[in-house]
Amino acid sequence: MAGEGTFTARVWPTHVGVQDTFGVEPWKYPDYHRAQIMWDECDGQIVGRTAQAVLVPPGEFTHLAFAHHPTSGLLMAVNQLHHPFRFYEEGQIMLHGIVEEDFTVNPAPR
Numbered sequence: 001m002a003g004e005g006t007f008t009a010r011v012w013p014t015h016v017g018v019q020d021t022f023g024v025e026p027w028k029y030p031d032y033h034r035a036q037i038m039w040d041e042c043d044g045q046i047v048g049r050t051a052q053a054v055l056v057p058p059g060e061f062t063h064l065a066f067a068h069h070p071t072s073g074l075l076m077a078v079n080q081l082h083h084p085f086r087f088y089e090e091g092q093i094m095l096h097g098i099v100e101e102d103f104t105v106n107p108a109p110r
Helices: none
Strands: 015-019 035-042 045-050 054-056 059-067 075-087 091-093 096-098
Antiparallel strands (some): 015 035, 015 059
């Protein structure tokens, strides 16, 4: 029958932040915010980058937190970094080359 079918869509995250080894985003730090992800196509692959820096306090951050909202506690995925980000003072994180494998479902730290 005409007009029948299945509609599917892949929803990609719109924001990325960081978590420490306890799975906590540094929301107590007044300047912390998740960065918006800008998506583009490069050589047939969708590749993202942060539109602005993720501002972080001093500390060690071991996971990237992907979300559909800049402040909601509901996360799409959490992915452990191969090497943690360590900051001895306030810092900035800019991400380039974000691909689908970076936000595949991965358990949050406990």
